[in-house]
Amino acid sequence: MSATVAHDYESVGLLMRRKLAGFARTLRDNGFKVGLAETRDGLAILTLPAARRPEALRAALRSLFCATRSDWERFDEIFDAFWRGRGRRQVRTLVGSTPQASASSRSLPGPEVGPGSTGLPDHAQRHGDGCGRGDGRGRREGASHFDNLASVDLRHIVDPVDVAQANALASRLARVMRARLVRRDQIRRHGRRLDLRRTIHRNVSHGGTPVELAWRRRKIKPLRLVVLLDASGSMSLYTSFFVRFLHGVVGAFHEAEAFVFHTRLAHVSASLRDRDVTRAVDRLSLMAQGIGGGTRIGESLATFNQWHARRVINTRTAVMIVSDGYDTGEPKRLASEMRRLRRRCSRIIWLNPLIGWRDYSPRARGMQAALPYVDLFAPAHNLESLAALEPYLAKI
Amino acid sequence: MRLLRDRRTMTLSRDDISDRLATVGYVADRDIATALWLMDYLKRPLLLEGEAGVGKTEVAKALAAVHDAELIRLQCYEGLDQNAALYEWNYQRQLLAIKTREGMGEDASAIEEHIFSERYLLERPLLAAIRRLDPPVLLIDEVDRADEEFEAFLLELLSDFQVSIPELGTVKATSIPRVVLTSNGTREISDALRRRCLYHYVDFPDVDREAKIILVRTPGIDNALALQTARMVAAIRKEDLRKVPGVAETLDWAATLAGLDIHDLRAAPEVVHETMICLLKTHEDRARLSREVSDRLLGKVA
Numbered sequence: 001m002s003a004t005v006a007h008d009y010e011s012v013g014l015l016m017r018r019k020l021a022g023f024a025r026t027l028r029d030n031g032f033k034v035g036l037a038e039t040r041d042g043l044a045i046l047t048l049p050a051a052r053r054p055e056a057l058r059a060a061l062r063s064l065f066c067a068t069r070s071d072w073e074r075f076d077e078i079f080d081a082f083w084r085g086r087g088r089r090q091v092r093t094l095v096g097s098t099p100q101a102s103a104s105s106r107s108l109p110g111p112e113v114g115p116g117s118t119g120l121p122d123h124a125q126r127h128g129d130g131c132g133r134g135d136g137r138g139r140r141e142g143a144s145h146f147d148n149l150a151s152v153d154l155r156h157i158v159d160p161v162d163v164a165q166a167n168a169l170a171s172r173l174a175r176v177m178r179a180r181l182v183r184r185d186q187i188r189r190h191g192r193r194l195d196l197r198r199t200i201h202r203n204v205s206h207g208g209t210p211v212e213l214a215w216r217r218r219k220i221k222p223l224r225l226v227v228l229l230d231a232s233g234s235m236s237l238y239t240s241f242f243v244r245f246l247h248g249v250v251g252a253f254h255e256a257e258a259f260v261f262h263t264r265l266a267h268v269s270a271s272l273r274d275r276d277v278t279r280a281v282d283r284l285s286l287m288a289q290g291i292g293g294g295t296r297i298g299e300s301l302a303t304f305n306q307w308h309a310r311r312v313i314n315t316r317t318a319v320m321i322v323s324d325g326y327d328t329g330e331p332k333r334l335a336s337e338m339r340r341l342r343r344r345c346s347r348i349i350w351l352n353p354l355i356g357w358r359d360y361s362p363r364a365r366g367m368q369a370a371l372p373y374v375d376l377f378a379p380a381h382n383l384e385s386l387a388a389l390e391p392y393l394a395k396i
Numbered sequence: 397m398r399l400l401r402d403r404r405t406m407t408l409s410r411d412d413i414s415d416r417l418a419t420v421g422y423v424a425d426r427d428i429a430t431a432l433w434l435m436d437y438l439k440r441p442l443l444l445e446g447e448a449g450v451g452k453t454e455v456a457k458a459l460a461a462v463h464d465a466e467l468i469r470l471q472c473y474e475g476l477d478q479n480a481a482l483y484e485w486n487y488q489r490q491l492l493a494i495k496t497r498e499g500m501g502e503d504a505s506a507i508e509e510h511i512f513s514e515r516y517l518l519e520r521p522l523l524a525a526i527r528r529l530d531p532p533v534l535l536i537d538e539v540d541r542a543d544e545e546f547e548a549f550l551l552e553l554l555s556d557f558q559v560s561i562p563e564l565g566t567v568k569a570t571s572i573p574r575v576v577l578t579s580n581g582t583r584e585i586s587d588a589l590r591r592r593c594l595y596h597y598v599d600f601p602d603v604d605r606e607a608k609i610i611l612v613r614t615p616g617i618d619n620a621l622a623l624q625t626a627r628m629v630a631a632i633r634k635e636d637l638r639k640v641p642g643v644a645e646t647l648d649w650a651a652t653l654a655g656l657d658i659h660d661l662r663a664a665p666e667v668v669h670e671t672m673i674c675l676l677k678t679h680e681d682r683a684r685l686s687r688e689v690s691d692r693l694l695g696k697v698a
Contacts, residue, residue, distance in 0.1 A: 059430040067590035
């Protein structure tokens with residue numbers, strides 16, 4: 001449709017056109033889905049006299065380039081940074097300091113404004129590598145309240161063999177579920193109840209004599225898996241492994257959503273859908289900024305319940321929380337949020353890597369508060385323990 | 397085939413749209429006029445997202461009023477299929493026709509020709525929207541409730557604007573409707589559909605705008621009460637509620653207060669608390685906003 005509209009692109013100066021292309025690229029780097037059609041339509045907007053007013057241009061480009069609410073919320077910041085020449089550094093500090101930004105934990109780390117596509121994440125990581133990695137490990141015991149802005153590079157921690165195994169395991173879990181679904185489909189093919197209305201309808205060509213019968217069958221939705229991964233300092237030994245597991249789950253499951261939390265919650269499914277594991281994990285390591293900081297399980301769950309639960313949870317959803325239960329927030333808060341979550345979904349699975357340790361008992365206050373609402377409390381310190389989940393998931 | 401009506405000749409400028417929105421009684425936020433104008437300029441559908449009750453459907457109604465066009469609404473639900481959305485054969489009449497014509501001794505192919513003609517076709521919203529002479533506004537409400545398969549079908553319709561009916565052939569659009577989709581976010585809708593559309597996130601109106609909405613929609617309410625009501629509702633929305641009151645609830649409440657002949661909320665705190673049943677629709681929320689809380693909020697806003 002939009003292709004049929006003829007516009008006088010020449011009236012837009014070369015500089016402006018380049019700038020728009022750069023803006024589109026910046027948006028893409030920030031996870032916006034901006035295609036050629038959108039860029040072309042953006043150019044069409046630039047040809048208009050109204051586009052000279054910055055506010056009108058902003059509103060128009062926002063409508064055009066945004067596709068989700070999180071896009072919508074981040075757009076202004078990126079727009080200002082790009083068109084009004086504020087540097088990336090400044091924007092970063094803005095994210096940390098503005099109250100709205102920290103209140104809506106959904107907002108991911110500050111926008112990247114820069115030329116590169118894959119080059120940039122590397123930069124950012126190297127930036128924090130010096131203290132980030134060391135910190136991530138050093139803070140294993142003491143959780144701090146501050147977002148640790150350095151991002152730990154997850155890529156180099158894990159052994160390639162483990163990676164392959166984790167991915168294979170995740171897709172095997174998915175296959176188990178799929179096999180089950182096919183079997184159900186076949187049973188349904190015949191249906192249980194006769195659909196009288198459709199039957200008559202279908203047999204109009206036979207003069208109304210019911211020759212072909214139409215059946216009604218219940219549509220069974222596939223199981224959806226929602227994973228909430230604790231990426232805090234106390235979990236740092238396991239985070240990298242589970243990030244890869246998440247990637248496998250999101251890639252292989254028909255319906256899966258992934259979230260990462262520490263002091264804030266971030267929705268990471270979109271970045272995990274990248275086929276390239278390394279790139280996806282890289283991108284995630286940027287989002288999981290704050291790794292090595294404290295854990296606010298209760299608040300992260302509250303964010304999840306308030307903003308995401310309605311969308312990602314249906315009647316056939318299992319929620320999997322991967323965390324050690326060391327919460328620096330109020331246990332009461334955690335308990336009430338677990339209760340809210342419990343009301344929504346059919347199963348809550350809590351995976352705790354510490355269960356694998358000898359003599360472990362769930363004494364952490366957070367863990368104590370959450371346990372009454374958990375259906376399955378299972379260890380997750382190695383691949384076998386994850387594989388042991390298969391039969392349980394298949395039963396849901 | 398009739399020629400496609402050229403919509404560009406009727407394109408309104410952005411300022412025209414915002415003026416007309418005001419005259420049709422829609423209190424617009426700053427950017428919605430831009431989005432509505434872009435729809436025409438770029439010929440893309442508009443996807444409105446936002447919480448329940450922020451007035452997404454109202455936008456479509458206002459758009460129809462602005463262009464003086466018919467509003468055709470398709471309410472989506474789980475299990476919505478093409479028969480309910482696009483067209484259906486009126487098979488009762490078809491059966492009747494078969495029986496009578498058989499009795500008259502007509503031959504089979506003639507009967508078939510007859511019963512699969514326009515006369516027996518029932519238009520459903522989507523087919524209706526592309527067969528009008530003047531482009532209507534097509535509101536596809538709560539598209540997130542429909543299944544993925546329907547969404548894929550919708551995507552195809554929105555790019556081709558033609559439909560094939562096996563017994564009749566291809567039906568091409570006589571006019572391209574302006575399409576508004578709304579979503580409450582109960583399910584993630586596909587990237588393809590999102591990309592096809594312009595996007596606008598509808599938030600709860602700010603206090604001034606909500607006060608204006610109350611003034612426009614509630615007859616016999618005075619300025620001060622409207623403002624007080626809007627501020628009170630804004631404060632209530634900040635409380636930790638399970639179901640945040642929408643604009644429709646605000647209007648109900650304002651109408652109730654006006655009907656009880658109240659001019660100042662501070663003067664009647666017990667009425668304020670009692671009439672909050674217009675705003676709070678769950679037991680939990682009702683318990684949370686006790687008299688003390690409501691008085692405290694009242695003290696802050698009024």
